[in-house]
Amino acid sequence: MGPRTGTHARGSPAGLQGRRPPEPGWAESRRRRGLPHGGDHARPGGRGGPHGPGGTESPGRPIGPARVPASRGGSLALCPGLHGGLRHDRDAEAAPGQETGVAVISRLSAEAIDLGAGVRSVLAGAGGVELVRRYLVDPASREQEIESLLQPLGLWDLDVTDSQIELEAAAEACRVGGTTALPYPIAERLASGSAGSWATLVDGPGPALIAHGDLEGPWQALDLAGRTFTVTGAGGGVVGGRLAPFLGAVEVSTSDSVDDxxxxxxxxxxxxxxxxxxxxxxxxxxxxxxxxxxxxxxxxxxxxxxxxxxxxxxxxxxxxxxxxxxxxxxxxxxxxxxxxxxxxxxxxxxxxxxxxxxxxxxxxxxxxxxxxxxxxxxxxxxxxxxxxxxxxxxxxxxxxxxxxxxxxxxxxxxxxxxxxxxxx
CATH class of the missing domain: 1.20.140.10 (Butyryl-CoA Dehydrogenase, subunit A, domain 3)
Incomplete structure (x- = not known):
């Protein structure tokens, strides 16, 4: 067998460097809406929109029903002529003689794609998966370093409860974080929106292990149905083994908070x-x-x-x-x-x-x-x-x-x- 090359060499994620910066759709859109946008640092270095590098498609509008003819038999209809985010219309108007179907636009908003490109560029510049190898040796350093990497993008200013576009942007940021196995509770932090806490899922009261529980938080816990719990004891250090690094042991207790x-x-x-x-x-x-x-x-x-x-x-x-x-x-x-x-x-x-x-x-x-x-x-x-x-x-x-x-x-x-x- 020949030598190992390409994307598998450490610290050299192929295809993530040297791309032409796109139009700053994410920053411009947030600036127009009066939302924090991270300044000049919010200009990502990746895909410019749904049409690939350098795309200049206008930022997506909030999700709304897409009225399009349905295909026969009520099957899924992909509607490439519309843009601006995910749409899924169960009440699409059918042409005469056709059954009502479902219209799906399976494409994220331009703002979400731009933010994802920015996260991709930042993580690739920091080493990609090589970050994980470094933090496996020194897990305590990852919180401050990763936060400083992502803060200039305005990522922590997202409020997923505010609009569909904000939610799509958070989802795309989490997906890009997953491509490098980012060892940080990005999903748990973004899910809380403007609340400022880090929300994690547990199985009920009692001792528990949670991902990134070695970080102090502030944490709040819910079970999969939405019952809320209080978390104590976070920040005590990593307890996970090789198959689950970055776990922390916490104590979960009942809470008087309303289910969410x-x-x-x-x-x-x-x-x-x-x-x-x-x-x-x-x-x-x-x-x-x-x-x-x-x-x-x-x-x-x-x-x-x-x-x-x-x-x-x-x-x-x-x-x-x-x-x-x-x-x-x-x-x-x-x-x-x-x-x-x-x-x-x-x-x-x-x-x-x-x-x-x-x-x-x-x-x-x-x-x-x-x-x-x-x-x-x-x-x-x-x-x-x-x-x-x-x-x-x-x-x-x-x-x-x-x-x-x-x-x-x-x-x-x-x-x-x-x-x-x-x-x-």
Whole structure:
């Protein structure tokens, strides 16, 4: 086998350097709306909009119903002529003789894409996945350093409760953070909006392990249904092992605060977007590896079985991305009781995709896939704290089934067979 090159060499994330800066849609949009925009530092160095590098598409407007003809049979209709963010219209006007269908615009707003490009540029300049390797040695230094990296972008000024565009921007920032397995509670912090706390998910009162619980916070806790709890004891240092670094031990107790299912849904959704970034990076790195390595005089990518496995991994990521976009739209258009069900369904889908993608990446890399020399190993290790906590896959599936029976479930494809109604 030849020498290892390309995106797998430490500290050299290919394709993330030297891109032409886009138009500053994110900063300009926030400046016009009177929101903090991070000044000149908010001009990202990545994609300029939905149409690739240097795009100048006008910033997206808030999400609203997209009135478009539905395709026959009530199936999904992709509407590329409209832009400005995610749209999913269940009441789209159908042409004569056609059934009412669902119109979907599966594209984030230009502001969200611009902010994501800025986060990508900053993290790539700081070393990408190499950051994780450094913080595994010195975890206490990561809070201040990562905050200083992201602060100039105006990231912490986002209020995901304010508008759909703010929520999309937060989701895209979490996804980009996942591509480097960013060892910081970006989803937990952004989910709280203007509240200023860091919201995490737990399984109830008692001793608990939470991701990044070695940082002091301020933390607040919720279970997956939205019941609130008080967190004490955070900031005591890292207790996680190799498969779940950056865990902290805390004590969770009951709280007199009002239940907040909307916040629980936001935390779960943004954590899932972070996982989506992990999976996208794993597939991209594995694809490059298969094209770089040779065996028996052929690229690994030319072996049919390996190509089929990579295709399965890619499909798992693509379906997860579409479900994540639908759930982000759902948080702005459904009531909290429905948001929670959608967020748990998304989490279940991402956990299942993790099994397909990360297991496949390890297998296609071979023994090297379990060495921290490869980025895939780092991505896999850091994903466990989100995949396994606060409950495992089986318990999550049980909870999802119970909630669907109690509250019903629409989902992105509900019109194909009708939404699942709550039991009487």
């Amino acid at each position: 299912p909307a916040l629980a849904a936001r935390v779960g959704t943004l954590q899932s977007w972070w996982l989506l970034g992990v999976l996208q990076r794993a597939v991209d790195d594995t694809r490059v590896y298969l094209t770089e390595r040779e065996q028996f005089g052929r690229q690994l990518a030319q072996f049919q079985a390996l190509r089929f496995q990579l295709a399965d991994m890619s499909v798992a990521v693509q379906r997860s991305e579409e479900l994540a976009k639908y759930t982000a739209w759902s948080l702005a258009h459904h009531d909290p009781s429905e948001q929670v069900v959608d967020a748990i369904a998304l989490r279940q889908g991402l956990i299942q995709a993790c099994e397909t993608v990360l297991r496949g990446s390890h297998q296609l890399y071979g023994a090297m896939g379990f060495c921290d020399e490869t980025d895939v190993s780092i991505l896999s290790r850091l994903s466990h704290s989100v995949r396994r906590l606060p409950v495992g896959e089986e318990d999550l599936a049980t909870l999802l089934g119970t909630m669907i029976l109690d509250r019903g479930f629409r989902g992105p494809f509900a019109t194909l067979g009708g939404p699942i109604e709550a039991r009487a």
